[in-house]
Amino acid sequence: MAADPGSLVNWSLLALSPPGWGGALLRGFANSLQIALGGYSLGLLLGIGGAFGKLYGGPILRDLMECYTTIVRAVPELVLILLLYYAGTDAINQLLILVGFGTIDISGLVAGIFVIGVVQGAYSTEVLRGAIKAVPAGQIEAARAYGMSPTKVMTRVTLPAMLPYAIPGLSNLWLIATKDTALLAVVGFSELTLVTRQAAGTTKSYLLFFLAAGALYLALTLVSNVFIKMIERRSRRGFVEQS
Template identity: 85%
Template sequence: MADPAPFINWSLLALSPPGWGSVLLSGLINSIQIAIGGYSLGLLLGVGGAFGKLYGGPILRDLLECYTTIVRAVPELVLILLLYYAGTDLINQFMGLAGLPAVDISGLAAGIFVIGVVQGAYSTEVLRGAIKAVPSGQIEAARAFGMSPVKVMTRITLPAMLPYAIPGLSNLWLIATKDTALLAVVGFSELTLVTRQAAGTTKAYLLFFCAAGVLYLALTLVSNVFISIIERRARRGLAEAA
């Protein structure tokens, strides 16, 4: 009597056809690219937003408060759909008013922009809290020595607030890696979308979604290693809490 067919066909994960392993890895690379780009953009927006909220004028503070409140209140999936479709449409409308031809925005650029806008709102609040945690005496001493505002920011404020900001920023990085999965709804070929395509084609849903989960877990574990290294370096010289 012949042995029954195996429950899981592991050959479907092979890197060469008919395996889908290379497709999954390509989707993972796309997810990492979007996560890095979106996180970097969000960090830039967060730095500007945090300093604007703390040291900007009343109009700027109100605008930034509206930005952070709206983005954090609306579900991220809704924001992604709104920014991806409405944002692209608005850009092309402005291009048309300027007499320029419509542009075809790549999925990678749109994904980075969408994730960056969402990350920027959260980064603003994380960095604002970290800046406020810096002892005011350090900033006052720097000003007393005649440092310019730019030098105070680059040499005192930013280095001193890093130990307070890194835990929150590391969580935002992990959130960014998972938020890339939401871009599957707009058709971008990141890990979740290609996993769904592979599972739908082969009907091996358990195999491919478990494989995707393992890849996301591996990305998180590797990220945690680098985050720990960065955090230890940022906290060097600080007294350990009792």
């Protein structure tokens, strides 16, 4: 039996309370945002460590970082998510058993943040490595000449100076992270895409719900762009553009 055409524009289905699905969509959107923020933050930490490891680490560390970034960027993200989500959680439990502890039930939120973070970390490593190499060598040499420790050189000179070069790439990675959360629907995590599919499948109003999900993703992107521009303007204060 064909679906009622009027159901395509039945806005009452987006009501926040049942039988509307608006509340469920917003909860799924909040879950997606949590995973994106957590995964992006973890990826940024991994990226900072990976970039400095590639640039200033020993031969073994550089080779390990090279393997990490090459493998993660070569394998499709969906395959990585399935591998890390299932095999990664199983490996953690097996390790806990070996050291005498019992297994633990890893929540979907934690697993999702870990998966997105590992993927983001590989790309962040290359973005930050390029940004660090763009910092004029004279600035770092001057800091060392003043007797600054390597930690102070990193926190007071290298990281602030590389921000104008890194922000465009990092902002793109943030937007990618918000979209990558949709891939977690394949492992059954209740984020926006999975909730949208459930709502559309139950009500048969596919156009309405997928347009609503698209509008939420678009709103997140527009708001993110505003903050990204603010951060970029602030990071470039006193920055002299090369002609």
